[in-house]
Amino acid sequence: MNLPDLKEAKKRTDIKVTEKQVNYHFPSAFIGKKYFLRTYGCQMNVHDSEEIKKYLEMLGFTETTILEESDLVVLNTCAIRENAHDKVFGYLGRCKHLKREKPELLIAIGGCMSQEENVVEEIKTKHPYVDIVFGTHNISELPKLLLEKKDKQQIEVYSIEGDVYEGIQYSRDSKITAWVDIMYGCDKFCTYCIVPYTRGKERSRKLENIVVEVEELKQNGYKEVTLLGQNVNAYGRDLNLGYDFKDLLEKVALTGIERVRFVTSHPWNFTSEMIDVIAKYDNIMPYIHLPLQSGSDAILKLMGRRYTKEEYISLFHSIKEKIPNVSITTDIIVGFPNETEEDFLETLDVVNTCKFDSAFTFIYSPREGTPASLIKDNVTMKTKESRLRRLNELVNAYSLEANKRLVGSIVPVLILGENEKDKKRIYGYTDTMKLVNIDGGHDLIGKIVQVKIIDAKSFSLDGETEKVGEAI
Numbered sequence: 001m002n003l004p005d006l007k008e009a010k011k012r013t014d015i016k017v018t019e020k021q022v023n024y025h026f027p028s029a030f031i032g033k034k035y036f037l038r039t040y041g042c043q044m045n046v047h048d049s050e051e052i053k054k055y056l057e058m059l060g061f062t063e064t065t066i067l068e069e070s071d072l073v074v075l076n077t078c079a080i081r082e083n084a085h086d087k088v089f090g091y092l093g094r095c096k097h098l099k100r101e102k103p104e105l106l107i108a109i110g111g112c113m114s115q116e117e118n119v120v121e122e123i124k125t126k127h128p129y130v131d132i133v134f135g136t137h138n139i140s141e142l143p144k145l146l147l148e149k150k151d152k153q154q155i156e157v158y159s160i161e162g163d164v165y166e167g168i169q170y171s172r173d174s175k176i177t178a179w180v181d182i183m184y185g186c187d188k189f190c191t192y193c194i195v196p197y198t199r200g201k202e203r204s205r206k207l208e209n210i211v212v213e214v215e216e217l218k219q220n221g222y223k224e225v226t227l228l229g230q231n232v233n234a235y236g237r238d239l240n241l242g243y244d245f246k247d248l249l250e251k252v253a254l255t256g257i258e259r260v261r262f263v264t265s266h267p268w269n270f271t272s273e274m275i276d277v278i279a280k281y282d283n284i285m286p287y288i289h290l291p292l293q294s295g296s297d298a299i300l301k302l303m304g305r306r307y308t309k310e311e312y313i314s315l316f317h318s319i320k321e322k323i324p325n326v327s328i329t330t331d332i333i334v335g336f337p338n339e340t341e342e343d344f345l346e347t348l349d350v351v352n353t354c355k356f357d358s359a360f361t362f363i364y365s366p367r368e369g370t371p372a373s374l375i376k377d378n379v380t381m382k383t384k385e386s387r388l389r390r391l392n393e394l395v396n397a398y399s400l401e402a403n404k405r406l407v408g409s410i411v412p413v414l415i416l417g418e419n420e421k422d423k424k425r426i427y428g429y430t431d432t433m434k435l436v437n438i439d440g441g442h443d444l445i446g447k448i449v450q451v452k453i454i455d456a457k458s459f460s461l462d463g464e465t466e467k468v469g470e471a472i
C-alpha cells in the first residue's frame with residue numbers, strides 16, 4: 001500500500017492550515033433527481049454525510065432510502081478495518097448491477113477509503129463504472145464534480161490536507177442533537193490505526209467559529225451538541241492561539257445550550273484543568289469515553305498509546321473524584337500481536353479496577369498500511385475469541401451492575417424519538433449517556449424529562465414518566 005512513510009508523516013511540517021469559506025453558489029441542476037447515501041464507520045463520517053446531504057439537496061436532489069429508486073449513489077466509506085473494504089466493494093457490486101439496468105445512474109465514492117492510493121487504483125482499474133471519487137479533505141468539491149460531470153471517471157482526492165472550512169452547512173439528521181466538528185485529523189499514530197493517514201494531521205477550528213455554530217444551534221432549538229474530533233483533548237494545540245480544549249469547553253458551556261458532550265478523548269492529552277471545567281458546568285454532561293485499548297504496559301507500548309496502565313488508572317480516579325456521578329466508557333482491543341495471557345489478565349485487572357459503565361470490545365485484526373500490520377500476528381484466532389468472550393462477560397456484568405444502581409432513581413433524559421422496534425415506546429439518553437426506553441409519551445420528544453428508572457439491562461434502562469414526567 002502506498003501510504004506515507006511513518007517517520008516522514010510524523011515529521012511533516014508542510015501543512016499550512018488556512019481557513020476557507022465554503023462556496024454555496026451553484027445551480028439547482030438536479031431537481032427531481034434522487035440520491036441514495038450510504039455511510040460506513042464512525043461519527044466523523046456520519047457528520048460528513050450530513051454535509052454531503054446538504055450539497056446534494058442544494059443541487060436539487062431529494063433523498064431516497066431505496067437504492068433502486070436513486071439517480072445518484074454516494075458511498076461515504078470507512079477505512080478503519082480491513083473488512084470495511086470488502087463491505088464497500090461488495091455493495092459496489094449491487095450498484096454496478098443497477099447501473100447496467102439504469103445507465104444514467106451516477107456513482108460517487110468518498111470518505112476515508114478514497115484517501116488510500118491502492119483503493120483509488122483499484123477503482124480506476126476494476127471499477128470504471130464509478131463516476132466520481134472524492135476524499136475527506138475536499139467534500140465541498142462534490143457539487144462541482146457533479147455539475148461538471150465528464151464522460152470519464154473523475155478522481156479528485158487531495159492527498160495533503162490543508163484547509164479548515166468555515167461556514168459549512170449541514171442537512172442534519174436530528175433537530176434535537178447536533179454534531180459539531182472542532183478539529184480534524186489525528187497526530188497520535190497509534191500503530192494499529194489508519195486514521196492519521198486518511199484524515200491527516202490535527203487541524204483545529206478557531207474557538208470563536210465553533211462558539212458561533214453552537215449559539216446558532218441553540219437558537220434553532222437544539223438541546224444538545226457533541227463536540228467532535230478524533231482526539232478532542234488535543235484541540236487548539238496546532239493553532240498556538242493560547243487556548244485549548246478546556247477553554248473551548250467553557251465557552252461552549254457558557255452559550256447556555258442545555259447539553260454539551262464531546263468525543264473522543266485520548267488519555268494522553270486529558271489535563272486536570274479539563275476535568276475541573278467538566279465538573280464546574282452543569283450543562284457539560286458527566287460522561288467520558290476514555291479508550292483504554294489494553295491494560296498491559298508492554299502492549300500499550302507496542303500500540304504506541306503513550307500512557308501506562310498506572311497513568312490510565314490514575315486519570316480514571318481523578319475524573320471519578322472530581323465529577324460526581326460521572327459515567328466512563330472505554331474501548332478495548334484483545335489479541336494484539338505478542339499479547340500473552342499475562343498481558344490479557346492486566347487488561348481484565350483494569351476492568352476490575354475501573355468497572356466501566358460499558359465498553360466497546362474488539363478483536364485485533366491487522367490493518368494493511370499500519371506499522372502494527374508489520375508485526376507478526378502471533379495470537380491465534382481461537383485465543384482471541386476466547387479472550388473476547390471472557391472480557392465481554394466481565395464488561396457486561398459491570399455494565400449491568402452500573403445500570404442496576406440506577407433502578408428507583410429519577411434521572412434527566414433527553415427524549416430523542418420513537419423506538420424503532422416498538423413504535424409504542426420512546427427513547428432517550430440520560431446525562432450519563434445511558435439509553436432509556438419508555439412506554440408512550442410521544443409528545444415528550446425533544447424535551448428533557450425527569451424519568452424514573454424501573455428496570456435495568458446490560459445495554460439499556462426502562463423508565464417511566466407518568467408521575468415525574470415534567471418537561472424542563
Ligand code: SF4
Pocket residue numbers: 186187188189190193194195196230231266
Ligand atoms: S488516537 Fe490513535 S486510535 Fe485514535 S484516531 Fe488517533 S491514531 Fe487512531
